Amino acid sequence: xxxxxxxxxxxxxxxxxxxxxxxxxxxxxxxxxxxxxxxxxxxxxxxxxxxxxxxxxxxxxxxxxxxxxxxxxxxxxxxxxxxxxxxxxxxxxxxxxxxxxxxxxxxxxxxxxxxxxxxxxxxxxxxxxxxxxxxxxxxxxxxxxxxxxxxxxxxxxxxxxxxxxxxxxxxxxxxxxxxxxxxxxxxxxxxxxxxxxxxxxxxxxxxxxxxxxxxxxxxxxxxxxxxxxxxxxxxxxxxxxxxxxxxxxxxxxxxxxxxxxxxxxxxxxxxxxxxxxxxxxxxxxxxxxxxxxxxxxxxxxxxxxxxxxxxxxxxxxxxxxxxxxxxxxxxxxxxxxxxxxxxxxxxxxxxxxxxxxxxxxxxxxxxxxxxxxxxxxxxxx
Numbered sequence: 001x002x003x004x005x006x007x008x009x010x011x012x013x014x015x016x017x018x019x020x021x022x023x024x025x026x027x028x029x030x031x032x033x034x035x036x037x038x039x040x041x042x043x044x045x046x047x048x049x050x051x052x053x054x055x056x057x058x059x060x061x062x063x064x065x066x067x068x069x070x071x072x073x074x075x076x077x078x079x080x081x082x083x084x085x086x087x088x089x090x091x092x093x094x095x096x097x098x099x100x101x102x103x104x105x106x107x108x109x110x111x112x113x114x115x116x117x118x119x120x121x122x123x124x125x126x127x128x129x130x131x132x133x134x135x136x137x138x139x140x141x142x143x144x145x146x147x148x149x150x151x152x153x154x155x156x157x158x159x160x161x162x163x164x165x166x167x168x169x170x171x172x173x174x175x176x177x178x179x180x181x182x183x184x185x186x187x188x189x190x191x192x193x194x195x196x197x198x199x200x201x202x203x204x205x206x207x208x209x210x211x212x213x214x215x216x217x218x219x220x221x222x223x224x225x226x227x228x229x230x231x232x233x234x235x236x237x238x239x240x241x242x243x244x245x246x247x248x249x250x251x252x253x254x255x256x257x258x259x260x261x262x263x264x265x266x267x268x269x270x271x272x273x274x275x276x277x278x279x280x281x282x283x284x285x286x287x288x289x290x291x292x293x294x295x296x297x298x299x300x301x302x303x304x305x306x307x308x309x310x311x312x313x314x315x316x317x318x319x320x321x322x323x324x325x326x327x328x329x330x331x332x333x334x335x336x337x338x339x340x341x342x343x344x345x346x347x348x349x350x351x352x353x354x355x356x357x358x359x360x361x362x363x364x365x366x367x368x369x370x371x372x373x374x375x376x377x378x379x380x381x
Contacts, residue, residue: 017058024054024091031085046084049074054092060099065108068096072116088129094140101144102151113141185345189292189299194230196302197264198223226263253287254321257294257312264298270309271298277316286374289349290323293357296346297325297370305329305368320355320375328367346370 028050032042052074056067075089097116100109117137121130202223252260261271282290294312301310307329315322350357350372357372 017060020060020095021055021057021092024057024095025051027091028054028087028089031087035085040083042085043081043083045081046078049078049080049084050089053078053089057092057095060096061103064096064100064103065112068093068100068112068116071096072119076119088133090133090136094136097137098140098144098147101141102148103144109141109144113137185349186292188345189295191230194226196299197226222263229263251284251288252291253284254282254290254314254323255287256291257314260291260295260298261312264302264310269298269302269307271312272309273312273314275314275316277314279316280318280321280376282321282374282376283353286321286353286355286376289353289355290321290372290374292349293323293346293370293372294325297359300370301325301327301329301368307367320373322371322373324369324371326362326367326369328365330366346372350374 029047032046032050053071056070060067071092075093078084078089093116097113100112104112117134120133120137202219258273261273264271298310298312301307305327307327310325310327313322313324313326315324346359347357353374355372355374357370359368359370361367362369
């Protein structure tokens with residue numbers, strides 16, 4: 001509880017040992033101060049022994065075993081003279097024994113406990129007193145061991161909490177790295193796609209501005225629309241990088257493929273979207289991956305293929321979706337590269353969803369084909 005925090009801090013400080021030593025000294029000297037003895041003062045040795053068996057507690061945490069030896073020695077020698085108050089000097093010895101039991105090594109604490117118990121049984125005046133002394137010693141020793149166990153358990157829990165906190169931070173950093181990598185891929189897709197379309201439309205505008213002003217105006221309108229769309233998507237991505245709680249716009253899915261095809265068609269490329277089979281539930285990540293794969297493939301068609309037409313084909317099966325982008329151009333290569341942010345991004349996106357991707361020249365005619373297979377929700381579970 002919060003109210004006990006100051007008390008715990010005081011108990012852990014060196015001041016608590018001084019307070020304990022003073023209290024034990026006062027308790028052991030008190031009988032000498034309050035018990036009369038027929039008008040004669042008590043022997044001075046009684047005061048020395050009573051104080052000597054308690055004052056060393058000030059150093060009990062720094063030197064547990066020597067403090068116990070001093071306290072027990074003075075307590076044993078208390079009765080070395082006859083004219084002292086009748087009392088057992090146990091307070092300092094019990095506190096010192098507790099400290100030895102809770103802080104010393106096994107050999108030291110067991111040896112001290114055995115010597116103290118044996119010495120107490122030999123030096124006391126009666127069996128009844130010896131029995132009470134042994135019971136007290138065993139109880140205090142057990143309390144000291146319980147305190148040591150509690151400290152050890154607290155240390156283990158603290159170390160475990162620290163380890164879990166470090167693991168949590170590492171997991172958070174890894175998640176942030178994965179998110180940054182995903183954002184980097186999305187930014188590449190957005191920039192490459194939008195800029196490619198804008199370049200093609202900008203090049204086509206001056207060619208037809210004299211002969212077909214309407215087509216030129218449409219090309220410039222398409223440039224403006226593509227640029228605005230790219231800026232909106234980039235602002236959303238950058239807001240996520242700036243602020244952990246940045247507002248995220250909905251990610252595109254396969255339902256947005258017709259709009260993507262229409263956007264690419266504005267660059268002078270004829271694009272069709274076809275679907276076969278019955279649509280099935282697709283994981284959200286796979287839906288985004290399907291859109292980005294088609295976007296990257298169409299961007300490559302616009303930039304490199306020199307094609308007049310392209311087709312986005314969706315083939316739904318019982319356990320997955322096959323998405324293919326084919327064109328009738330001259331092709332962009334022989335397959336997926338092993339590195340880079342272009343076609344390699346297609347393979348990475350498919351692999352992240354548990355799917356596969358491939359790319360190469362078409363087998364049914366001129367052109368290039370990019371294909372990816374993405375598993376359905378049930379297949380990914």
